Amino acid sequence: MQLKKKTMQVVIVAFALMASFFALASDNSAxxxxxxxxxxSIDGQLNEPQWKTAKRVNINIVTRPYDNTPSPVKTEALLMEDGGTFYLGFIAHDPNPEEIRAFLKDRDRSWGDDIVGIKIDTYNDQRTAYRFMVNPLGVQIDGVESEITKKESDSWDGIWDSAGQITDFGYIVEMALPLRMLNFNEDLCQQDWGIELVRFYPRTERLRISNTSLDRGNSCELCQLVKASGFTGAKQGQNLTVTPSLVLGKSEERDDYGTWQDDETTEPSLDIRWGITPDILLNATINPDFSTVESDRAQLNINNNFALFNEEKRPFFLDNADYFDSNYNLVYTRNINAPEVGAKLTARKDNHSIGLFVTNDETTNFLIPGNRGSSIAEIDDKSEAAAFRYRNSYSKDLTLGWISTLRTSDDYQNMVHGIDARYRATQYDVVKFQSLYSNTEYPDDLFEQFCNADEVDDCQQGNVEPCDLSGCDINEQVLRTQDKDNFSGNAFRFGYYHNDSNWHYKVTYDKQNAGFRGDLGFIARADFNRLVLGGDRKWYAEPGDWWTQVKIYSDWDISHNDDGEMLEKEFDINFQLNAQHGTHARFWYSNRDLVGNRVDQSSLAIDGNTTLFTENEYGFFAETKPTSGFYINTRLNWGDKVDLSNNRLGKKKEFRPTINWNVNQHLELKLRHTYRELDAESKNVFIARLTDFRATYQFNVQSFLRLTFIYNNTSRNQQNYPLSDPDDITPRSKDLSAQLLYAYKINPQTVFYLGYSEHQDGEGDFSDLKQDLRSVFMKFSYAWIR
Incomplete structure (x- = not known):
């Protein structure tokens, strides 16, 4: 009798487990x-009768941080379409609605909130997917995810409608996605798209909940989307958007004599987005506005030889920017500073995709790369730029590509051509490679802007004499811009990557020889190659544990120049812990052998011309979200650091805390401070402090008022710069940038901005700061959509 009872219990448990499994797996079907x-009406109500006929899909599987476990909350998605618009409704239940995390923010800035949304692979080829997310107050997040490049970007902005409201049982979100903003094959009678419906539920743990189970050992998430069928006979229509805009401004700048000089600006511009066919999209622009309106993120640039990277913000360059992605960053459109006209054509048909853009520029800016540093070169003449990208999805596992870029001006030209491939050998193993060829011609006098000699002839090839660090008037960029004729170069990148649920390891090799230039891209190194071996091991917790994941990562890399001379050798190991309340902690140690600056700057040689230093660096990073609307992180670095200005080994300390606080639904405060100190020979070399403070009051989904202060305060010890004349070292420097900005946005392209900005600098106390620039500006743009 007891045996029968136990047998019955086992049967009941087995049936319960099977029922649970089928409940989780049921929504994996088409x-x-x-x-x-x-x-x-998109109002967050879902009260129209059509919603009663919508397809209902359960979002009930926790895919992160746990491995396809049942969701603790109920979420239901409702899907329907009318041939021109894809409608989605989300009913998100919550046992404690008062704990819902939802704040009014600008577009794409609500990732820490409760969110629901969808991924859509409109070609169902596991290459690229759109992403549309909304928080409970209707704030939108959208972007593009690429499986080929493994990049996710919120830079792309579509024009679509959403609304949300918090209820007594949770919240409701309603979305309307016009098909005209999506690329899909209109020739098909019925569309078969890959989709995933997602809910992010941030409480003690931040749960990612899906309608489908995901194999955490399969790094290709787009390969695991569920097929959605519908949109019979769907057409994109004319898909025409015409966006004129106008920027008005007045600025005043103080000259060297203390006199204010006025400058007034009236800049009209026009952007056109036209779907010539469902597969071909044309973007055209006239005088696109580069007054990015909102301040770039502050970056501290001291004791650094390489140029800094900034993100693109102009709609013309952002739309379908993923068509130009490759293993190298060969299309960095921030290089194009002030274009007058531009056109971009992107097309996709079956397994083929093509991207082409051409534009001009009133000036010409590009990087001069090296293996010990890079600098920005400027040519006053106008220039033209173009890029062509072709990609062929030869099979579901193999992608082939070609890319060409061009920049040209008077006495200047740079062309790059290359092939690339990505092969997915198994669901765990991927191989990538790219091979490039460049041909470049520099103006004969380009070297002059990097020459510090009293007579530029002293920097001419053939006239350069040996020198030492304390008395050199040239640098690496002078030598790398001395070619009188066309010169060419090659670049090559190879990578093997393995990812399964527990292990990740990789082998990569990257080479850019001395003659390679990618002037339309962000290529900061040349005469350089690097081999990297790395991997990590992950462990996962069970639901209810205080931690969620532990990872140990380590890599080893070595870099040489073209002559085989070692530039750097590094070993890294770090320990990472993810835990409750969005807590992430990381500890690391690096041992690095690297060469300093060249002693004789007239020679590019490394061996016998540089000192090999050994850096031992320790670091700690931690972040947490202990309560709704409050986020804090801190980064600590300490150990050895090469003092680049004086070519010696020093000791560094760096402390970088960040605090984001949503005081209430409307007000957000952000503070980010960087403190960096370098000592050498038991004395201070410099102390640099950079503070970035931003306060935003979001009136509603469409409008906000933002106040920004960026304060840079740097002090240098004149007596501890032995390779420089003390009079050439500024002991104290300060500058303060401030901006007050009001924005009203009906959609990403129909916007109104009104702002005031100013800049102050000085070499004494804070009270000694003097204003040297101030401006007021207004921008208005309106998108006509057909």
């Missing part, structure tokens, strides 16, 4: 999206 007719 989804048929019904066609509806009639008007739908």
């Amino acid at each position: 989804i048929d999206i019904p066609r509806i007719a009639g008007e739908i």
Whole structure:
């Protein structure tokens, strides 16, 4: 009798487990999206009768941080379409609605909130997917995810509608996605798209909940989307957006004599986005505005030989920017500073995709790369730029590509051509490679802007004499811009990557020889090659544990120049812990052998011309979200650091805390401070402090007022710069940038900005700061959509 009872219990448990499994797996089946007719009001109500006929899909599987476990909360998605618009409704239940995390923010800035949304692979080829997310107050997040490059970007902005409201049982979100903003094959009678419906539930743990199970050992998430069928006979229509804009401004700048000089600006511009066919999209622009309106993120640039990277913000360059992605960053459009006109054509048909853009520029800016540093070169003449990208998805596992870029001006030209491939050998193993060839011609006098000699002839090839660090008037960039004729170079990148649920390891090799230039891209190194071996091991917790994941990562890399002379050798190891309340902690140690600056700057040689230093660096990073609307992180670095100005080994300390606080639904405060100190020979070399403070009051989803202060305060010890004349070292320097900005946005392209900004600098106390620049500006743009 006892045996029968135990047997019955085992059977009941088995059936329960099977039922649980089938409940989780049930929504992995294909989804048929019904066609509806009639008007739908996007108000977060879901009260139209059409919603009763919508396809209902459960979002009930926790895919992160746990491995496809049942969701603790109920979420239901409703899907329907009318041939021109894809409608989605989300009913998100919550046992404690008062704990819902939702704040009014600008677009794409709500990732820490409760969120629901969808990924859509409109070609169902596991290459690229759109992403549309909304928080409970209707704030939108959208972007593009690429499986080929493994990049996710919120830079792309579509024009679509959403609304949300918090209820007594949770919240409701309603979305309307016009098909005209999506690329898909209009020739098909019925669309078969890959989709994933997602909810992010941030409480003690931040749960990612999906309608489908994901194999955490399969790094290709887009390969695991569920097929959705519908949109019979769907057309994109004319897909025409015309966006004129106008920037008005007045600025005043103080000259060297203390006199204010006025400058007034009236800059009209025009952007056109036209779907010539469902597969071909044309973007055109006239005088696109480069007054990015909102301040770039502050970066501290001291004791650093390489140029800094900034993100693109102009709609013309952002739309379908993923068409130009490759293993190298060969299309960095921030290089194009002030274009007058531009055109971009992107197309996708079957397994083929093509991207082409051409534009001009009133000036010409590009990087002069090296193996010990890089600098920005400027040519006053106008220039033209172009890029061409072709990609062929030869099979579901193999992608082939070609890329060409061009920059040209008077007495200047740079061309790059290359092939690339990505092969997915198994669901765990991927191989990538790219091979490039460049041909470049510099103006004969380009070297002059890097020459510090009293007579530029002293920097001419043939006239350069040996020198030492304390008395050199030239640098690496002078030598790398001395070619009188066309010169060419090659670059090559190879990588093997393995990812499964527990292990990741990689082998990569990257080479840019001395003659290679990629002037339309962000290529900061030349005469350089690097081999990297790395890997990590992960462990996962069970639901309910205080931690969620532990990872140990280590890599080893070595770099040489073209002559085989070692530039750097590094060993890294770090320990990472993820835990409750969005807590992440990372500890690391690096041992690095690297060469300092060249002693004789007239020679590019490394061996016998540089000192090999050994740096031992320790670091700690931690972040947490202990309560709704409050985020804090801190980064600590200490150990050895080469003092580049004086070519010696010093000791560094760096402390970088960040605090983001949503005081209430409307007000957000952000503070980021960087403190960096370098000592050498038991004395201070410099102390640099950079503070970035931003206060934003978001009136509603469409409008905000933002106040920004960026303060840089640097002090240098004149007596501890032995390679420089003390009079050439500024002991104290300060500058303060401030901006007050009001924004009203109906959609990403119909916007109104009104702002005031100013800059102050000085070499004494804070009270000694003097204003040297001030401006007021207004921008208005309106998108006509057909």
